[in-house]
Amino acid sequence: MSPFVESVVAAVRGVVGQGPVALHEPAFQGNEWAYVKECLDTGWVSSVGKFVDRFEHDLASYTGAGYAVAVVNGTAALQVALTVSGVRAGDEVLVPAMSFVATANAVWHAGAQPHFVDSDENTLGMSMPALEAHLDEVVEMREGKAFNRHTGRRLAAVVPMHTFGHPVDLSSLAAIADRYGLAVVEDAAESLGSYFDGRHTGTFGRCGVLSFNGNKIITTGGGGAILTDDAELARRAKHLTTTAKAPHRWSFSHDEIAFNYRLPNLNAALGCAQLEQVGAFLAGKRRLAERYETAFADLSGVTFVKERAGTQANYWLQTLLLDVDHAVYRDDLLAALNDAGFMSRPVWDLLSGLPPYRESPAAALSVAQSLAERIVNIPSSPGLADG
Numbered sequence: 001m002s003p004f005v006e007s008v009v010a011a012v013r014g015v016v017g018q019g020p021v022a023l024h025e026p027a028f029q030g031n032e033w034a035y036v037k038e039c040l041d042t043g044w045v046s047s048v049g050k051f052v053d054r055f056e057h058d059l060a061s062y063t064g065a066g067y068a069v070a071v072v073n074g075t076a077a078l079q080v081a082l083t084v085s086g087v088r089a090g091d092e093v094l095v096p097a098m099s100f101v102a103t104a105n106a107v108w109h110a111g112a113q114p115h116f117v118d119s120d121e122n123t124l125g126m127s128m129p130a131l132e133a134h135l136d137e138v139v140e141m142r143e144g145k146a147f148n149r150h151t152g153r154r155l156a157a158v159v160p161m162h163t164f165g166h167p168v169d170l171s172s173l174a175a176i177a178d179r180y181g182l183a184v185v186e187d188a189a190e191s192l193g194s195y196f197d198g199r200h201t202g203t204f205g206r207c208g209v210l211s212f213n214g215n216k217i218i219t220t221g222g223g224g225a226i227l228t229d230d231a232e233l234a235r236r237a238k239h240l241t242t243t244a245k246a247p248h249r250w251s252f253s254h255d256e257i258a259f260n261y262r263l264p265n266l267n268a269a270l271g272c273a274q275l276e277q278v279g280a281f282l283a284g285k286r287r288l289a290e291r292y293e294t295a296f297a298d299l300s301g302v303t304f305v306k307e308r309a310g311t312q313a314n315y316w317l318q319t320l321l322l323d324v325d326h327a328v329y330r331d332d333l334l335a336a337l338n339d340a341g342f343m344s345r346p347v348w349d350l351l352s353g354l355p356p357y358r359e360s361p362a363a364a365l366s367v368a369q370s371l372a373e374r375i376v377n378i379p380s381s382p383g384l385a386d387g
């Protein structure tokens, strides 16, 4: 093992103790049992119930969004958020090439084509200067709408994603989106508890989405939510995700082809209990980040990724970034960390290189390509901070 790899493994061990240690584990230490038991005791386990309403209310008040619509997962949330924000079949939607596959899949499920954009070395999210330069080159404006001059398709929306909980530059994005008439739909799946300029991520665009998958800051087992300040978009999102059923005490009438994307009451019960503890989860993650930051401060060849000025990160996945000349060590490092029982992983393969998206339009992606070779996520569970 090279001295560099050895020193990184030792630094992780110094923070988290002996392995095995998971990448990110859920913690159920609050009212989870009581709320789930209440669903079982009352029979309200399925598509409606008081915990669904309460979870939507609690999410809106926690994030500051006008409305929250709870759905079955983050991917479905993003698909419907895009649709209600105006994305139509045959459109293109700008997304970061460096993201989880769901970001592109949701665009596809909404009937549109993902169009990949480069990343920013500092935020790890979409690069705003690269986005602007790319749009200047490919866009032809017609009656206030942006069209891709190469494919002829309308560019309808842009999806910023806050990688591992680090917010992108949402104020520059707002100016660019305004100039090109693009709807902003935030993929805030990873950024519950992250803020840009004091405002919660997911509340800047026309819509934003959250995920409550098992590995997220809070979990409902599986689940997601659409956030919006627009009452009509919220009403439409709720309608489309609940089979477009016309409200009536007994009749079953549906006014369009829609989806069964409802979050069951059972899952929402878990979500209510988890959201009560979100402050403690975030505080644990911040303490863990501080300990990693100290452990890696004097190590050359690698940087612990810290939150940027003007932002508050939730530190969902704790992240190491290897220097360019240390990228060669990445696979040895992943092997050594995992062998030592410290579950660690690289960032996702770039979406633009995946078989289903190889033909999709893309900007130059040199920064994303470099980042994809240098990122390593290390154990991130909030409880590790005090272990």
Ligand SMILES: Cc1ncc(COP(=O)(O)O)c(C=O)c1O
Binding pocket: 073, 074, 075, 076, 099, 100, 102, 103, 161, 187, 189, 190, 211, 212, 213, 222, 223, 224
């Ligand atoms: C960036 C990003 N977008 C979307 C999703 C999709 O969420 P879900 O797994 O709840 O469908 C996830 C996580 O799983 C994600 O990390």
